[in-house]
Amino acid sequence: MADEVEKVVENVRRVTAEVEEARSKYRSSDDRVRIMAVTKTVPPELVNAALECGIPLLGENRVQEYLRKKDAYKAGVPVHFIGQLQQNKVRQIMGLVNVIQSVDSLRLAAEIDRQARRLGITAEIFIEVNIGREPSKGGVLPEALSGFLSELTNFSNFMIRGLMTIPPKGNAEKFFYEMQKLFIDNRGKSGDNIDICELSMGMSNDFSLAVQYGATMVRIGTGLFGTRK
Numbered sequence: 001m002a003d004e005v006e007k008v009v010e011n012v013r014r015v016t017a018e019v020e021e022a023r024s025k026y027r028s029s030d031d032r033v034r035i036m037a038v039t040k041t042v043p044p045e046l047v048n049a050a051l052e053c054g055i056p057l058l059g060e061n062r063v064q065e066y067l068r069k070k071d072a073y074k075a076g077v078p079v080h081f082i083g084q085l086q087q088n089k090v091r092q093i094m095g096l097v098n099v100i101q102s103v104d105s106l107r108l109a110a111e112i113d114r115q116a117r118r119l120g121i122t123a124e125i126f127i128e129v130n131i132g133r134e135p136s137k138g139g140v141l142p143e144a145l146s147g148f149l150s151e152l153t154n155f156s157n158f159m160i161r162g163l164m165t166i167p168p169k170g171n172a173e174k175f176f177y178e179m180q181k182l183f184i185d186n187r188g189k190s191g192d193n194i195d196i197c198e199l200s201m202g203m204s205n206d207f208s209l210a211v212q213y214g215a216t217m218v219r220i221g222t223g224l225f226g227t228r229k
């Protein structure tokens with residue numbers, strides 16, 4: 001485990017430096033880019049090693065895995081749910097995560113609203129966009145985003161804070177560019193439950209490019225923790 005911890009520490013330093021390099025080159029000086037550690041299959045000891053080195057954010061894909069591991073994580077670090085989420089699981093994580101990034105249907109949004117109201121909290125959500133129009137992936141189609149956001153304006157127990165995407169393999173640059181446009185078009189939208197200021201995109205293989213195209217948050221698994229077992 002000591003060797004593995006050392007490797008994570010080294011990886012955090014490298015990824016942080018690479019994000020900073022792209023940020024300082026392509027973005028304005030006050031733009032912030034946060035690095036999320038994606039924890040699927042990773043033991044809490046290694047997750048905590050990344051947090052100790054300054055990673056400010058955790059990303060969780062699976063409800064059961066998160067519930068099993070969460071008490072072993074260093075306290076006080078925001079957790080975002082980034083995996084596909086079934087409606088019937090919303091209740092299990094509501095109040096235990098800070099943001100649900102993978103909202104892509106009215107039914108899911110309605111259930112988040114219902115569970116947030118039950119707890120007396122305001123949930124925070126991102127809308128997932130299927131920028132590559134891949135049938136195998138979740139997310140609303142880019143041309144449907146504007147209509148979807150309009151459908152969500154009547155809910156009062158969540159705030160829409162950002163957009164999230166997982167682009168197709170290959171040609172990420174084109175899709176990051178399209179996401180940046182969508183982000184800019186929707187950033188100014190105002191409403192009681194909408195204030196879009198986060199763009200979550202970029203993973204281990206393409207995060208520098210994502211930073212170039214305006215990501216405010218990159219989601220890194222393999223690049224921090226090595227190949228998943």
Ligand SMILES: *Cc1c(COP(=O)(O)O)cnc(C)c1O
Pocket residue numbers: 038040061082083166203204205219220221222223
């Ligand atoms: C696994 C995962 C990541 C991280 O992927 P890596 O290629 O391991 O960095 C990012 N986002 C989502 C939604 C994921 O499921």
